[in-house]
Structures are given as structure tokens and as C-alpha cells.
Amino acid sequence: MKTRVGVLISGRGSNMEALIEASRAPDCPYEIVLVLSNKSDAGGLETARAAGIEARAVDQKDFFRDREGHERALDAALRGAGVEVIALAGYMRVLTPFLVKAWEGRMMNIHPSLLPLFPGLDTHNRVIAAGHAEHGCTVHLVTVGVDEGPVVAQARVPVLPGDDAQSLSERVLVAEHQLYPKALSDFCRKLAAA
Numbered sequence: 001m002k003t004r005v006g007v008l009i010s011g012r013g014s015n016m017e018a019l020i021e022a023s024r025a026p027d028c029p030y031e032i033v034l035v036l037s038n039k040s041d042a043g044g045l046e047t048a049r050a051a052g053i054e055a056r057a058v059d060q061k062d063f064f065r066d067r068e069g070h071e072r073a074l075d076a077a078l079r080g081a082g083v084e085v086i087a088l089a090g091y092m093r094v095l096t097p098f099l100v101k102a103w104e105g106r107m108m109n110i111h112p113s114l115l116p117l118f119p120g121l122d123t124h125n126r127v128i129a130a131g132h133a134e135h136g137c138t139v140h141l142v143t144v145g146v147d148e149g150p151v152v153a154q155a156r157v158p159v160l161p162g163d164d165a166q167s168l169s170e171r172v173l174v175a176e177h178q179l180y181p182k183a184l185s186d187f188c189r190k191l192a193a194a
Contacts (some may be wrong), residue, residue: 002031003188006083008074008091009037013044014173015089015110015180020051022181029188034081036074038093054081060093071099078103085191087184088142100144107142108187110180112172114154115140119147124165124172135159135168137176139183153183 005023007016016035023032035048040057048055058077063070075098078086088109100107113123115138127135136156143149155175159168 001192003029003191004033004082004084005030005087005184005188006034006036006078006081006085007032007048007087007089009035009042009044009089010039010092011042011044011090013042013047013089015176016044016087017047018177019087019089019181019184020048020053022185029185029192030085034078034083036077038070038074038091044090068096068098071096075099075102085184085188086142087180089180094146095142097144100142103142105141106191108139108152108184109142109147109149110176110183111138111140111147112169112176114138114156115147115151122165124168127159128163128165128168133159135172137172137179139180152187153179155179 007019009016020032022028023030032053035045035053035055037045037057038060040059042057045055045057058070058073060070084106086103086107113127114136118126134156136154138154139152141149141152155178157171157175
């Protein structure tokens, strides 16, 4: 029995695409059963539908400033689809304690830095400005503190002479697309064995 995964996106969903592609392998331990976005115009919704996956928006605009109300609607949709694990894939909204605690230990995220270094936004420019020779990405469990959850897996890429944020981000994104499906697969196998 494959672990039922829900993916949350805000945009084009390139990491979601990598997860979908990996899920097609016969030995993949997970299946993506639902994709949700906080934005009705997220390009990844159509990508998911084209792959035969239920995809819909629970638009944050419909909830005005009621962040928890928005998350309760997300939670209801996830539970209604029988989701067991959530993968955040470019979900660009800080979660409230309600959703984090409801899915504690079963929600993961991918972040474009080697956490605990460079949490938050604009990681590529910050790495270059700091003069680091190495950058990368981290899959971590989601906790109430932003980008503070336990590290599940990391991948490293070099910072090359002449790199700018764009060239570095492209190299990191390739690493993300390799790391996230493997980390999610390993996580789901451990969950099933527990």
C-alpha cells in the first residue's frame, strides 16, 4: 500500500513535477492523491491535472486575514482525500501553529539552502554575499519555527566563480529535483515500516 501524499504549491510547482515523475516508478512507496494551492492562478495546478491528479485552489484571498480559517479549509481537503503525508513544494506562505501541529511529523518542506544556514528568503544572493564556496538544499520536517525543523536530507552544490543568484538558483533547483523525491520516498518507507 502506497503512502497517500498531498502536495501544497503556490506557483509553477517544479518540485511537485519531480515528485509526480518519481511517483510513476513501480517501486515508489508514495502516490500523490491531491495538489492544493493557496493561489487560484498557480501554474502547477494544471500540471497536476494533466498528470491525472486532483488539483484545486483554496485561495487565500477568499479568507482575507483569517490565516487559520484558510488552513482549516486546506486541512479539511487533505483529510477528505485521505492524505497521510504533506509535501510543501514552493508553498510560499508561513503556516500557523494550527496546521503545523495538526500534521506534526508528517509534513515536509524543501528549502534552497543548507539549513540551518540561510533560512527564509533570498538565499542565493545571501550565500554569494557571504562568500560561501558551497550552497545546496535541505528537506526538513515542518515545525512552528520557519525553516527550523529536523533535517531529513541535504544536497550540496558548489558556488562557482562568476555565479549570480540566477545561475546558482538553477544549479540548486536541479539538486532539489533529485533530492526531494528520494527524501520523500525514504520518509514514506520508514513511516510504513513503523
